[in-house]
Amino acid sequence: MVPARTSLTHWGAFSATVGDGDITSVRPLSGDADPSPALGNLPGSIRHTARITAPAVRRGWLDDGPGPSTRRGADSFVQVSWDDLTELLAGELRRVVDTHGNEAIYGGSYGWSSAGRFHHAQSQVHRFLNCLGGYTFSRHSYSLGATGVIMPRVVGTHDDLFKRSTQWEVIVEHTDLMVCFGGLALKNTGVNHGGTTAHPARGALERFRRRGGRIVSFSPLRDDVDGPCDWFAPVPGTDVAIMLGLAYVLATESLADREFLADYCVGYDRFERYLLGTDDGVPKTPQWAANLSGLVAEDLVALARRMAAARTIVTVSWSLQRTRHGEQAPWMGLTLAAMLGQIGLAGGGFGHGYGSMNEPGLAPIRCGLPRLPQGINPVRTFIPVAAISDMLLNPGKPFDYNGLRLTYPDIKLVYWAGGNPFHHHQNLPRLRRALGRPDTVVVHDPYWTAMAKHADIVVPSTTFAERDDYSGSRNDPVLMAMPRLAEPYAQSRDDYDTFAALAIRLGVGETFTEGRTSSEWLAHLYEKWSATLDFPVPPFEEFWRAGRLRLPTDDGLTLLADFRADPRAHRLATPSGKIEIFSADIDSFGYDDCTGHPAWFEPQEWLGGPRARRYPLHLLANQPTSRLHSQLDGGAASLASKVGGREPLRMHPDDAGARGLAAGDVVRVFNDRGACLAGVVLDDGVRPQVVQLSTGAWFDPADPADLDSMCVHGNPNVLTDDVGTSSLAQGCTGAHVLVQVEKYCAAPPPVRAHQPPVLAPR
Ligand SMILES: Nc1nc2c(c(=O)[nH]1)N[C@H]1C(S)=C(S)[C@@H](COP(=O)(O)OP(=O)(O)OC[C@H]3O[C@@H](n4cnc5c(=O)[nH]c(N)nc54)[C@H](O)[C@@H]3O)O[C@H]1N2
Ligand SMILES: Nc1nc2c(c(=O)[nH]1)N[C@H]1C(S)=C(S)[C@@H](COP(=O)(O)OP(=O)(O)OC[C@H]3O[C@@H](n4cnc5c(=O)[nH]c(N)nc54)[C@H](O)[C@@H]3O)O[C@H]1N2
Ligand SMILES: [Mo]
Numbered sequence: 001m002v003p004a005r006t007s008l009t010h011w012g013a014f015s016a017t018v019g020d021g022d023i024t025s026v027r028p029l030s031g032d033a034d035p036s037p038a039l040g041n042l043p044g045s046i047r048h049t050a051r052i053t054a055p056a057v058r059r060g061w062l063d064d065g066p067g068p069s070t071r072r073g074a075d076s077f078v079q080v081s082w083d084d085l086t087e088l089l090a091g092e093l094r095r096v097v098d099t100h101g102n103e104a105i106y107g108g109s110y111g112w113s114s115a116g117r118f119h120h121a122q123s124q125v126h127r128f129l130n131c132l133g134g135y136t137f138s139r140h141s142y143s144l145g146a147t148g149v150i151m152p153r154v155v156g157t158h159d160d161l162f163k164r165s166t167q168w169e170v171i172v173e174h175t176d177l178m179v180c181f182g183g184l185a186l187k188n189t190g191v192n193h194g195g196t197t198a199h200p201a202r203g204a205l206e207r208f209r210r211r212g213g214r215i216v217s218f219s220p221l222r223d224d225v226d227g228p229c230d231w232f233a234p235v236p237g238t239d240v241a242i243m244l245g246l247a248y249v250l251a252t253e254s255l256a257d258r259e260f261l262a263d264y265c266v267g268y269d270r271f272e273r274y275l276l277g278t279d280d281g282v283p284k285t286p287q288w289a290a291n292l293s294g295l296v297a298e299d300l301v302a303l304a305r306r307m308a309a310a311r312t313i314v315t316v317s318w319s320l321q322r323t324r325h326g327e328q329a330p331w332m333g334l335t336l337a338a339m340l341g342q343i344g345l346a347g348g349g350f351g352h353g354y355g356s357m358n359e360p361g362l363a364p365i366r367c368g369l370p371r372l373p374q375g376i377n378p379v380r381t382f383i384p385v386a387a388i389s390d391m392l393l394n395p396g397k398p399f400d401y402n403g404l405r406l407t408y409p410d411i412k413l414v415y416w417a418g419g420n421p422f423h424h425h426q427n428l429p430r431l432r433r434a435l436g437r438p439d440t441v442v443v444h445d446p447y448w449t450a451m452a453k454h455a456d457i458v459v460p461s462t463t464f465a466e467r468d469d470y471s472g473s474r475n476d477p478v479l480m481a482m483p484r485l486a487e488p489y490a491q492s493r494d495d496y497d498t499f500a501a502l503a504i505r506l507g508v509g510e511t512f513t514e515g516r517t518s519s520e521w522l523a524h525l526y527e528k529w530s531a532t533l534d535f536p537v538p539p540f541e542e543f544w545r546a547g548r549l550r551l552p553t554d555d556g557l558t559l560l561a562d563f564r565a566d567p568r569a570h571r572l573a574t575p576s577g578k579i580e581i582f583s584a585d586i587d588s589f590g591y592d593d594c595t596g597h598p599a600w601f602e603p604q605e606w607l608g609g610p611r612a613r614r615y616p617l618h619l620l621a622n623q624p625t626s627r628l629h630s631q632l633d634g635g636a637a638s639l640a641s642k643v644g645g646r647e648p649l650r651m652h653p654d655d656a657g658a659r660g661l662a663a664g665d666v667v668r669v670f671n672d673r674g675a676c677l678a679g680v681v682l683d684d685g686v687r688p689q690v691v692q693l694s695t696g697a698w699f700d701p702a703d704p705a706d707l708d709s710m711c712v713h714g715n716p717n718v719l720t721d722d723v724g725t726s727s728l729a730q731g732c733t734g735a736h737v738l739v740q741v742e743k744y745c746a747a748p749p750p751v752r753a754h755q756p757p758v759l760a761p762r
Contacts, residue, residue, distance in 0.1 A: 111419015145731020267582020
């Protein structure tokens with residue numbers, strides 16, 4: 001046993017005890033008021049049975065050489081030495097670059113990997129591929145695909161909506177009413193990109209309530225708000241209609257702030273014609289909204305009046321934009337807040353992502369962070385990140401994106417480090433077909449995820465706990481040292497060392513490493529960063545010994561307060577410098593699925609449409625409480641949440657009763673794209689006709705050779721539609737899907753998700 005040491009994950013800081021090469025126990029850092037339950041997945045994670053112990057190559061690829069294959073995901077693997085792996089992989093990279101050019105490498109490599117900033121796998125792979133001459137890259141995230149395109153166009157930024165959001169302390173002191181579309185799910189505030197050392201949201205909401213603050217939650221799930229609130233459970237996907245109904249009341253009862261709309265916004269008049277139905281003959285009345293959402297019109301009228309009479313913040317969770325037409329909810333939320341005229345006033349206005357991530361509500365640090373330079377990518381070809389399958393399946397096909405007409409490249413090699421497309425992507429049967437197209441798929445991961453099982457070349461990475469690193473998050477006041485807790489397991493290697501060896505073999509060693517070992521990089525990046533600061537910080541060695549460094553923060557922020565105070569000096573980065581309720585640019589693109597102002601569009605996957613006759617339950621594929629995405633799905637906290645080893649499917653007792661289902665039953669969840677098994681949990685806090693199956697259960701096909709195989713473990717992405725939010729953003733739409741649920745009467749197949757594939761020594 002070595003003494004407890006502190007470290008950090010995306011879901012919190014902790015001290016760990018270590019024995020026999022693994023983490024044996026963890027304790028949240030003292031001072032963290034509301035630690036994430038996902039910390040419970042860390043003990044046993046280093047020597048977990050799902051670890052990749054040695055470099056491995058798919059049997060078919062080794063025998064037949066590179067080329068398209070439908071055997072990916074079904075083949076066995078041959079373990080090879082590190083030297084052989086480096087030789088094979090370097091040779092294949094050379095071949096692809098020489099015969100097809102760098103554009104033929106897809107290196108988007110989306111994914112969260114670990115919190116450490118130097119060993120951040122995505123930064124490492126991008127730097128490495130840039131040294132080789134570049135790669136086809138991806139834009140935006142699965143988190144914020146729609147927001148990342150729409151909000152810069154209509155409010156001039158998307159990052160600052162989170163980084164410089166109205167802080168919890170301001171809400172506690174000044175806000176009367178929080179109107180929350182998508183709730184305020186505290187489970188999600190456990191997490192922050194780059195790590196987090198404190199979780200203040202729960203405490204802030206308690207203080208807010210004690211001061212008399214009230215919460216109105218629009219969500220199909222009662223527990224999206226912890227504690228008392230006014231809960232409205234609408235038909236999922238109808239939030240924009242509800243906001244329009246509220247806006248209608250403001251517009252017609254002289255409750256809209258016309259001065260604010262004139263001075264700080266453009267295009268309200270255009271929008272109001274739509275709102276009132278002047279042109280289309282459909283006034284977006286509370287009754288109109290009630291008919292779509294299943295709510296009561298009088299409740300919406302009363303709420304709109306209440307919002308206008310109080311200091312109100314309108315919040316929109318990120319989930320609302322992870323659906324078809326996802327651009328509309330944040331745009332309409334902003335418009336509703338603009339009509340209330342409180343944007344930029346303390347505690348009023350707009351918020352995006354409270355209850356989605358820890359970041360909103362937290363003070364930003366007053367400096368940048370140490371970063372590994374990624375170099376320059378000479379290849380200009382990119383895709384919106386969630387177009388991966390579309391790209392692989394349709395080389396040469398044109399597509400729309402943000403006013404551009406782009407063409408998919410012809411990808412020969414897919415390189416992934418630090419992400420899991422079998423977690424994050426939609427329509428997994430389609431993804432499996434797409435991954436059959438390239439010549440070679442390379443995956444670095446510590447674990448045998450489904451993505452690793454679909455690779456040709458599998459590279460065993462260390463986890464954060466097996467190497468030295470440090471954290472860094474723009475809304476966390478502490479830079480945390482992340483010292484190695486245990487020796488690298490089996491033959492696993494740091495991604496950096498793998499790339500360094502490949503770079504040397506490919507003749508770009510010096511460019512990639514600059515002659516530094518990873519510990520030299522840690523000190524170098526820290527010192528380089530220190531030199532940019534206007535406040536003193538200790539030298540690297542001293543920081544490392546202390547284990548943490550407190551950074552100054554910008555406190556007391558209200559979103560867009562500067563703009564409110566002086567709209568000319570702080571003009572927004574939109575064409576008009578103002579909030580664009582009508583965007584002439586978007587209008588000029590002529591898209592029929594995203595027009596010049598926020599509007600209600602009927603999606604395909606919703607209870608009000610014809611598809612619901614065949615698939616009458618609306619499945620919410622939301623973020624899991626017990627883990628981050630698919631990470632450590634085989635850990636104790638995640639396993640404890642499962643039902644008989646399968647992912648829990650929450651449903652209303654009436655929907656279960658109608659299908660003869662009881663708690664604990666194994667069910668088949670299906671539609672025309674695929675099927676998965678899950679374990680039933682009954683909960684009357686779930687809106688009838690809605691079921692909830694979180695993401696993150698490792699994809700586990702009953703028959704790996706069948707590309708349409710059912711997942712026996714409960715991964716909702718076998719069901720979701722692989723379609724972009726709209727021609728504008730082409731963002732991920734994985735949050736919603738229509739399904740049917742039935743009792744699974746056969747003997748349920750065993751779950752083997754966390755077991756390695758068949759491995760043979762060479
Ligand atoms: N249906 C549906 N789908 C969704 C969503 C949804 O709401 N609904 N949400 C989407 C969202 S918001 C997101 S952000 C994505 C998340 O999707 P991902 O970010 O791809 O998911 P993770 O499970 O975090 O994948 C990280 C992987 O990195 C590996 N890893 C950890 N450390 C290291 C390391 O040091 N080196 C290497 N090489 N690998 C490492 C982990 O083992 C894991 O396999 O999912 C998206 N998918
Ligand atoms: N514990 C944990 N926390 C996480 C993550 C994790 O994996 N685990 N992932 C992190 C990441 S990468 C991201 S991007 C964020 C994502 O943050 P979000 O996208 O906001 O998170 P979700 O959990 O998908 O959705 C939040 C809630 O929105 C509600 N909702 C869904 N659809 C609708 C709708 O149509 N209308 C209304 N009114 N409500 C709806 C659901 O009930 C759901 O619980 O979460 C982060 N936080
Ligand atoms: Mo995300």
